[in-house]
Amino acid sequence: MTAASATATKATAAADPMAGRIQATIERAIQRNIKGLEYIGSSAPVMGTTAKDLIHSRGTLNLYHYRPLADEIYRVPLLLVMATTNKGYIFDLAPGQSLVEYLLKRGYDVYVMDWNPPRADEKHLSLESYVLDFIPDCVGRVQAESGEEDVTIVGYCMGGVLSVMYAALHAEGPIKNLACFTTPIDYEHMTMFQRWSDRRYFEVDRLVDTLGNIPSELIFTSFEMLRPATRIAGQVQLWENIWNDDYVKSYRMFDRWSTDTLPLAGEYFRQTTKELMWENSLFKGKLTLNGKRVDLGNIKVPVFHALAQHDHIVPYDAGKPLIASVGAEDKKEIVLKGGHVSVVAGPNAVKRLWPALDQWLGERSV
């Protein structure tokens, strides 16, 4: 809407509210049609543009080092561990909406573990591969690149689960702090996933043995089924707001990211289904990786856990036991308004999670 037409609409609204509203509605409808055509013809938004270097790549694993944006940085580098189901650019959506950019500007040295779709020959990758190989490998590379012994790990969702397992099995270090976002520990409370993976009906062995890796479509569908009307309602809201460039940009970024789901390595999927969903062994303290028991009580470093009030993927009760179970004395849980994704990225995260994380990390990164 142009400034002149907005002024005219305001003048009309002042004179006759009903006429003003009708005029505004008509102008919006015209704008919708113009912008709607632009939307169809425009290319997808570019994301993950903060300057970075790929410092290590091995099959499904990518390790990025972001270029510093501050003249002076904290001593302890941060290693962000992305969930294995989605791409890591949720941490770096767009300038002004990027957690990575925010952290860089606040003086952190940021590394991100991101994932490629696992190749067919990587179907054997297991929880052990991620927890006892990929994460230690990246921690070692961060140490070498930064010249620092200590490393802080920040994990999101399943990335948080892997980070928690790593921290529990590496109590001797070099992890300095552990921050998790929406990390499930007690899988009994993942109600819908529990129901769908009911061991009486869900033939996980047959699925993995047949497919090798679990296709991204299956992962995407299972997330979508949690709230089947939300995509349609989102599209209706998009049409309603298509005149608003900021809304459209934000919608497209989140939509692209949420549909950019990754396949999962077969063995890893089998293990997470059996060990976490069926046996709930992480919560019960019975999970063993390479013969070592994953005891959350071994985590003595400072722990921060951010959960979302309206998280439909990881309900509060599923994430709550993390802080209760770790052996750390310095630990903090915060529950923020928002959903599973909006708590980490987007306008609400900028105001809520990011400053809280910065405040917590800053004091522990020297």
Add this chain to the structure above:
Amino acid sequence: MAEQKSTPDPAAAFRELVSQWEKGFNEFASRTMNSEEFSRAMNKATTASTVMQQQLGELIGRYLMTLNLPSRSEMMNIGERLQAIETNLHRLSTQLEKVGGGSPNSPAAGPPRTKRPPSAEQKGDAA
């Protein structure tokens, strides 16, 4: 002002309607899907579709073989091998760059790691 408030806003009513529909439908779907019957039916369908997909893939693979053409999985394998070669090339070139500029394990030059949190700086100022 009071007159403006009393004027009906069809757009706001529409938004409310969509929001209510979304909430209601999601709740209904959750109730339906959170049942043993749904779990059984969904998993039966998933298994059947997986098996069918596999059998279809094998059939098409045999057909392509008779035409002396590569199947999708063979093409994907070639793609993956190429990706692996590219990754190794990237690794080698990174190593070479580092060797050219110093030890591969030497820390990258960057800003000094001397930053203090604002709270510590405030305490320092007060002292």
